Amino acid sequence: MTEQNLQLQAEIAEKERAETKIRFLLDTTQSINNAEDFNSALAIILQSCCQLINWDFGEAWIPNKVTNVLEYSQVWYAREPHLDRFGIHSSKLIFSYNNGLPGEIWASKKPQWKEDFATESKVAAEVGLKAAFGVPIIVENLVLAVLIFFKKKVIYFQLYPIELIQAVATQLASLVQRKQAEEALRIAEQRYHGMVENAVDGIFQSTPHGRFISANMALARIYGYHSPEELLKNIKDISRQLYYDPNRRQKFVAAMKADNAVYNFESLAYRKDGQTIWISENARAVHDSQGKLLYYEGTVSNVTERKMAQEALKFQRKQMEQLLLNILPAQIAQRLQQEQRAIADSFDDVSVLFADLVGFTEFCSNVSPIELVNFLNLIFSEFDQLTQKHHLEKIKTIGDAYMVVGGLLVQQDKHLEAIANMALDMQVSFDRLCKRLGTALTLRIGIHVGPVVAGVIGQTKFIYDLWGDTVNIASRMESSGIAGEVQVTSIVYQRLQKKFVFEERGQVSIKGKGDMTTYFLKGKTSPEKRD
Missing domain, CATH: 3.30.70.1230 (Nucleotide cyclase, GGDEF domain)
Structure with missing residues (x-):
């Protein structure tokens, strides 16, 4: 009878664990969906996980695709205020591939456990943090983040918290990826709008045959020249020397003949050093009193960064659409x-x-x-x-x-x-x-x-x-x-x-x-x- 009671208690406990995990996933998923940005979503995950497994401190590390290092997410969860000191210390660190506990988890893509992390970290020892384990968040074999959790006592390896957090990470990975994509999209949009608002335009006048009559300093800089005088001296044929497509000038002239103006006429152009940039022209045709065409005048903007931002934005939107279709x-x-x-x-x-x-x-x-x-x-x-x-x-x-x-x-x-x-x-x-x-x-x-x-x-x-x-x-x-x-x-x-x-x-x-x-x-x- 005692054995049956023990078995029944074990089954009840297992059922309660499963129900707790399901409630936790539903509540956390809802909270992540409502989070304003990627860091807010990470903060929710760290706090929820620490409270679920009853650990004292949680932090997240994010791979930087440009520098190929792990950087601190700038958010952490501390059960007690004095543990914030450890978060502030960690925020100043970076880890290379396979270096330190976060770097080792990043490289292996597997969880790791430290019975007493205080032996490896002076600050952890000073604030009283000892046991530690980490779990990667993985989507399509790529590590999106590494979650590390700490406890204020030495604990030998336990499978349950690792399995629980790994199950959570697996279930929430697509949501974390979506939040990360949303954050990248928001940053790309901010950069795009900032570049448009701060653009400096060049001003020009040119003959119908394709030679500059006048130019300002901004135009010279756009095309890579030190002064307007240098630009006017060196550019004798706009269609051949400036436009990447020699026929582009003909299309410019044809548009002028049709409408006496062009708006947002975008072209790939050469700079003095041979590099190519994207320009956008707004210009009008100037005639004398008898209607004879005298010259063209207008503005030129270097829209290379905007073009690149638009392409990045397009790519991010495609990623978001694909992510939606996966969910x-x-x-x-x-x-x-x-x-x-x-x-x-x-x-x-x-x-x-x-x-x-x-x-x-x-x-x-x-x-x-x-x-x-x-x-x-x-x-x-x-x-x-x-x-x-x-x-x-x-x-x-x-x-x-x-x-x-x-x-x-x-x-x-x-x-x-x-x-x-x-x-x-x-x-x-x-x-x-x-x-x-x-x-x-x-x-x-x-x-x-x-x-x-x-x-x-x-x-x-x-x-x-x-x-x-x-x-x-x-x-x-x-x-x-x-x-x-x-x-x-x-x-x-x-x-x-x-x-x-x-x-x-x-x-x-x-x-x-x-x-x-x-x-x-x-x-x-x-x-x-x-x-």
Whole structure:
């Protein structure tokens, strides 16, 4: 009896840990979405993680792609005010690749633990910080940040806090990447506007045949000359000596003949030293009283930096769009980009599938965090391919659970049939991978079909989810199912019984619903039986 009680207490504790982690991820995700910038998002992560694992100090290090060193994020979390001294000290440091605890984690892309960091840091010893461990935040095999946590006592290696923080880092990596991209986009926009506002224009007059009559000092500097006099002396043919494209001057003259003016006429031009720059010209044609063309006059701006900033901005926007597509369904991402603030849609007939890995908790205790993440990535990547194959929509993954729907955004008459085929393919694919990896896990799947409400939640609207009785029942079909089986409701059975083979399970007690008759999906029927 005592052994049973201990086992029950252990199961309750494990369940409470899982629920705590899920609540933590949901709350932290919401807070990060609302964060104003990348550093604010990091501050939220550090504080939330320290409070979750009950550690005293947290800091973050960011790789500088230009200098190839780790720099302090300038934000940290200190449980006690005197620990701020350690943060101020760390903010003055940088770490090269594979140097120091942050640099070693950056290089290895793996967590590391220090039982007594005070032996390596005088300041840590003075403020009382001892145990330390660090975890990288990784997206597409690139380290976005390194998180380091400290405790005011010596602690020998513990797997739980590392696994917990690594799981958090894995789940939040895409959000951190989005915040980083938003920050880079904001900085690029600020630089762009600053350059436009502070531009210094050159002023000129030139003959219709392509020679300068007059120029100011700003124009001389734009083209790399020491004085206007030097510019006028050396430039005898604008089309040949200034324009990268010799035909560009002809287009300038043609525009003048058509409209007597050009606006924002952008061209690639040569400087005195042979370097090329982008210029923008605004000019008008000057005529005498009889209408004879005398000369052209106008301004020239060096817009090279603006051009480069525009290209950088374009690149950042493409990254943001791609990131949106990785987080949200394409149609929802497009609606968000069109500044649609509230997204909530009702669907009358949607197939919902939940899948869960049975034995996953025990499996986690027998593998390293990196092996665990790699395993989940392998399994879910395979499921993602099946989702695309059957023209379905992946909604989310939570821990070892996978949710996919049909008939939601991609309209198809046979979405329930597609979900059933997806479930059968998932079983085959999962069994094949487990045999290859020598893993004794099994897959438990539940399916239901019916009306749902779908929309985007969160103030910044980057989480797409489903609600309704259909979703709840599909989830119950999975959780009350049997390992290795696909459990479906009687509605699914009635609609698919001619095309698929089912086995009646009988009455099953479903939380919130009472007794329900459920079936196991066993495979497809033969073509002869369908007829």
